[in-house]
Amino acid sequence: MRPIWNSAVRIALVLCAFLLVELLLSLPFNGLLRDPNTVTTWLQAHVSELLIWRLCLYATVLRGWCWMRARLLQREPEAAMRLRRAEGAAAIALLLVELVNARFGWEVP
Structure with a gap:
């Protein structure tokens, strides 16, 4: 226990x-979050920093995923196909999120 x-x-x-x-x-x-225009201006001014933050976050998650994937495949080798489908879906979802972020990040108010 x-x-x-x-x-x-x-x-x-x-x-x-x-x-x-x-x-x-x-x-x-x-104080920044009280005015939506201020938030939008701040987000647009820091697009590259936020992209770097997200890429670091994705790299950290990917490292953890690789570790977990190896352990799972040792226990259940038949799970490889399911994992590939899940990884493909996750990659497509992240790509779409980043494309949407890039589109809104490039707009000027």
Whole structure:
């Protein structure tokens, strides 16, 4: 019973840490979010930085996915086809999201 308790505590601490970081990062933006025009202007001014952030996020998720995929295929080798379909769907979804972001990022108000 002890290892489960330790895992639950670790997960709770990580979630609390993420929440704290999110709150600390959102404080400077409280005034910014009151006016939609200000938000739009800020987003358009920071398109490249947000793209870099998303690419870093995608790389991190991809690394975790590769690790998880290898472990899953060791346990269930017959899952390879299902994983390929899921990976293809995820790649198409991300491509569409980035195309939409690129279209709106290039517009001038």
